[in-house]
Amino acid sequence: MLEVKNLSYSYGEHEVLKDISFVVNKGELCAIFGPNGAGKSTLFKCIIGFLKPNRGEIHVNGQDITKMPIEKIAKLIAYVPQEHKPPFPYLVKEVVLMGRTPHLNGIFGPKKEDVDKAIKAMEAIGVINLADKPYTDLSGGQRQLVLLARALAQETEVMVLDEPTSALDFRNQLKIWNILKKLAKSGMSIIVSVHDPNLMMWFCDKVIVLHKKRILAYGNPQETLTEEVLKSLYGDICEIKNIDKFKIVVPKL
Numbered sequence: 001m002l003e004v005k006n007l008s009y010s011y012g013e014h015e016v017l018k019d020i021s022f023v024v025n026k027g028e029l030c031a032i033f034g035p036n037g038a039g040k041s042t043l044f045k046c047i048i049g050f051l052k053p054n055r056g057e058i059h060v061n062g063q064d065i066t067k068m069p070i071e072k073i074a075k076l077i078a079y080v081p082q083e084h085k086p087p088f089p090y091l092v093k094e095v096v097l098m099g100r101t102p103h104l105n106g107i108f109g110p111k112k113e114d115v116d117k118a119i120k121a122m123e124a125i126g127v128i129n130l131a132d133k134p135y136t137d138l139s140g141g142q143r144q145l146v147l148l149a150r151a152l153a154q155e156t157e158v159m160v161l162d163e164p165t166s167a168l169d170f171r172n173q174l175k176i177w178n179i180l181k182k183l184a185k186s187g188m189s190i191i192v193s194v195h196d197p198n199l200m201m202w203f204c205d206k207v208i209v210l211h212k213k214r215i216l217a218y219g220n221p222q223e224t225l226t227e228e229v230l231k232s233l234y235g236d237i238c239e240i241k242n243i244d245k246f247k248i249v250v251p252k253l
């Protein structure tokens with residue numbers, strides 16, 4: 001379980017997050033939703049220990065991780081960044097194996113068990129056919145899939161993903177959202193930033209709407225993402241329709 005309590009963060013004088021509190025339970029796929037610049041990536045960087053919050057606490061299974069060294073946090077939380085350009089042409093299988101780094105023992109390097117876990121993760125995400133290719137030769141969408149396999153190989157209880165499907169074609173988007181849903185159901189706590197309100201409403205169990213430094217709305221996506229909330233975020237540009245069991249956000253034309 002991931003719990004954020006009264007978190008605030010400023011870049012120098014520029015306050016970006018103020019008094020943010022929420023819980024992502026085991027088994028939940030939780031979205032962070034908010035306009036460009038709302039502070040989603042900043043919140044994620046605080047959660048994974050890249051940035052130290054000015055105030056507040058972050059707990060994983062009741063343990064405060066705010067003062068934990070980043071190597072220890074990496075055993076608890078896997079992070080899939082928005083984009084990642086490595087300086088060397090590592091092979092895809094090497095990039096995925098890096099997900100095992102927090103579990104390795106000193107100088108001995110990866111064991112067969114670690115290699116097997118990396119292979120399993122590549123198979124689950126459907127990138128095993130790319131295993132021997134240089135990561136730097138992949139398309140943006142293929143790189144996103146590889147980073148997801150790397151996070152899966154990390155075997156953490158919490159996964160944090162920054163717009164993981166932004167570069168993917170529609171089939172791969174649905175595939176990844178279904179995988180994330182399945183991973184959450186298997187007992188993980190997953191928090192994911194997303195700009196598409198429809199994907200968010202179709203797949204997520206919970207949403208945190210960030211706006212003007214604070215949480216504007218929080219809860220079940222179907223009930224939380226109202227036309228009023230959308231209007232506060234974007235102005236009067238869209239409305240919500242019901243089609244079968246789905247709610248769909250459509251533009252006002």
Ligand SMILES: Nc1ncnc2c1ncn2[C@@H]1O[C@H](COP(=O)(O)OP(=O)(O)OP(=O)(O)O)[C@@H](O)[C@H]1O
Nearest residue numbers: 011012014016034035036037038039040041042043
């Ligand atoms: N390193 C930094 N130094 C100073 N200000 C920053 C830094 N990184 C981000 N900011 C500012 O913090 C605010 C939040 O940025 P952040 O990247 O967290 O937003 P976001 O919600 O992830 O945006 P997007 O949807 O565009 O990815 C923005 O105003 C941004 O300009």
